[in-house]
Amino acid sequence: MIYRLTLLLSLWIGYGSAPEAGETTGVAVGSKEFTESVILGEIATQILENARIDVQHRKQLGGTRFLWQALIDGEIDLYPEYTGTLIEEVLGGRLQGKRDLATLRRVLAEQGVSMTEPLGFNNTYALGMMTARAERLGITTISELRDHPELKFGFSNEFMARADGWPGLKRAYRLPQQAVVGLDHGLAYRGLAGGRLDVTDLYTTDAEIQYYSLRVLEDDRGYFPDYRAVFLYRADLAERLPAVLPVLRQLEGRISEKEMTAMNAAAKLGKVSERKVAADFLRKRLAIASDGEVEGLAASLWRHTLEHLSLVAISLAAAILVAIPLGILCARRPRLGRLVLGATGILQTIPSLALLVFMIPLLGIGAWPAITALFLYSLLPIVRNTCTGLQNIPGPLLESADALGLPRFARLRLVELPLALRTIISGVRTAAVINVGMATLGALIGAGGYGQPILTGIRLDDTGLILQGAIPAALLALLIEGVFELAERRLVPKGLRG
Template sequence: MNELINTFNERKEELLSAIFEHLAISLSALLIAVVIAIPLAILLSQRKKLAEVVLQLTSILQTIPSLALLGLLIPFVGIGTVPALIALVVYALLPIFQNTYIGLAEIDPSIEEAADAFGMSRMRKLLRVELPMAMPVIISGIRTALVLIIGTATLAALIGAGGLGTFILLGIDRNDPSLTLIGAISAALLAIIFSGLIRFLQHRSGKATLIALGVICLGIGGIFFAQHNPVGNETVTIAGKLGSEPDILINMYKEVIQDEDSSINVELKPNFGKTSFLFNAVKSDQIDIYPEFTGTVLESLVKVPKSTADDLSPAATYKEANKLLKDQFEMELIKPMKYENTYALAMKKSEAQKRGITKISDLKAQQAQLKAGFTLEFIDRKDGYRGIQDKYGVNLSSVQSMEPALRYQAINNGDVDVIDAYSTDSEIKQYDLVTLEDDLNLFPPYQGAPLMKQEFADAHPKVVKALNRLAGKITEDQMVEMNYLVNVKKEQPAKVAHDFLVKEKIIGEEQ
């Protein structure tokens, strides 16, 4: 409990910002869904067959898994807030449409006849009789939709839309239950508070409820817009993938840029999502810069000519990656840092020394006695276990697929002997592991470098100059230590980044 309270105190400003993001996305989606679903239900209330078709359609849409829906939307609308809003609106349509339709359909026919007898027009009858009588059922549907939206909106963090999901994902990534609990509890409290608010307003008047929701949506949306659209100096937007290392790097980028030119406003978007999300965000100008790796560019982002050699040196890998990015996407990788965050095989240091294993080829002689825990992706990659089998002839006696965090727990508990790792993971130090030498050079070089559009680089020479201060800096041991400080010692990435830059005299002491 003390750790939870300490984490809350340390991150209350970030939490407040995430709550506003979460509410802005959720309430905006609710408002859009209300504007679509209620008029549509009113229009179809006298057309039963067509209404049934729409009900079936909205029911089918709601059965689509949220992650799948977000993935389907990305090629059409990119990443960020827009696909998150679309997905949330899709999930909110069914309860609002269904309740509005049922509320109108179940009005006593004798009341309808009485209204007609008084000579009421269709519109007057709708506004004075039908909607007031159906309003409790309609508000109930809105309440259900809002709770559903607030819960589902946590997934918006996967595509860079922010919100409380960033705390949940960060907690999972860093194996920090406190962060996960803060995100989950906050989302649950929001759902309870707003559900209770709607319930309270429901007993006053339906019109008051809709007006209150509209005012809340516009108010929170205005605050969110103001926070994310600073007026004045130019803004450079830098995003990072999930994890401590990208978080540290983007804070370094911010500090060196503002040290070069203090008039440049830098906005950071940490834990923005996976590689494809960030790459598409640069393509669509949603962000300007993010840290990428040379090997990832060649493995995942560009089409590599068949004539390209498989065993390029780090310098040649950077040169080829940068050339293909410019040719195919008009993007550029700034000069890379020194360290490589490549794949590696790791063992407990004591176990490796006892068995006399220092390099991957040493595994072959003892492969029948060794158990491995690999991530599912590593098992299936050509530069992973498949490559180890082909290039090294190593076929371990037992290979289990595991989630990234679980494989470290497994090797620490002695359940497995060998795991896959990234060479700068903090867990290497935390669990006293040793990485095995890749003596046949299976794993390609993965040097970190800022990626941006060529057009942006040409228009911002001061930004490029600032980022080049990091070229050739940061050793593998230094990156492991910085990740360790964030993941294990619970230091803030911004502080770790600042301390390194000052220590290495990349920036001045005062920032």
């Protein structure tokens, strides 16, 4: 019986192929979790592809800190960044108040990081309001916000936290507003349009400025620095893959603010894939024929399914292998058991996003940290159910097993585990269903899966895309419920049913 369970699991594991480990031979391009960054990442990827360089794009990995750390750790080789972000946020105090690019280059070099020349456009922060509302209140500059403390501010989470974001802005302009919430950048626009928010942070190349007809408030005190787009790359890249840099440099000074805004609009509002947007740009501006071929719906769905399944299957299989013995230990040694249950319980209470982020310094980005986090989450239900299942076996049955002369291990294998099997399976089932949901968050750290279209969908405000991830995830959860229902019917002996 246990053999059959193991067999079933091993088949399942075999089904989803192991996720790829970080590429070592090619170039890994990273991008942040907003459209412009993804487009820039895609442009770099395609121009390198065109030069026959082995390249991989790890899209929408996360925020600045995340990408910077990934670059330092060598998880990625290059990613698009903004000078203002580097000066104000990443390098902070190390620049000693200097804001020139030469100093910036020098300090970056100390970190083993180099930077291209600016790509052309300046995408600085700004504050924006719905034009109609701004007109009614007569607001055209950030200073004038001081007279309206009742206004509701909603800022992207990163802006809320950055030194050059809300905290600095509030100080510089002495803004009195109290009702300030942090939320996803994409959602902020919807909040503005729906009237739930009055002011949000913008990027000056955002396509939505035009789409929602927003008024960009004048930065009358010159608070926001320049945010010139550049590519940051690891200093060792020039040595490791000398072919990369000359190709990448072709992009320097080639992307104007107007072009960037148009590309953002095409991707966000025109629902053109970033890959296509990037390909169009390269063809028009650099006469580079990139295929820009977009993965079809079926192909991307299939890929996400495989990614998702392997996240769930590997983490779950590992959890089963660890948690069942732990559960047995819990049942045998109740005092130790309380400790184990307590520890796994604490793991369960760590917010999933936080746990994912904790994994990064240890395991980098990609599938493995996500699998590890999912593994940790799966432990508790399996350990607890194994333990309960074993403890609930009636004493006379155990006594009968002993009286037959069954050794301890044989008793466990032939009597106890089969009797507890139903409870154990339901624990595994709980873990599996939780995992399917939780695995969608894996996309935040580059693990792929159904979270990828959901994340992109949120970013692009594209409900269709969100559903492309959400529906299969829900179906997968149902399917897993079904599989376990079936497994229970197959594995749990007839005598224990009904």
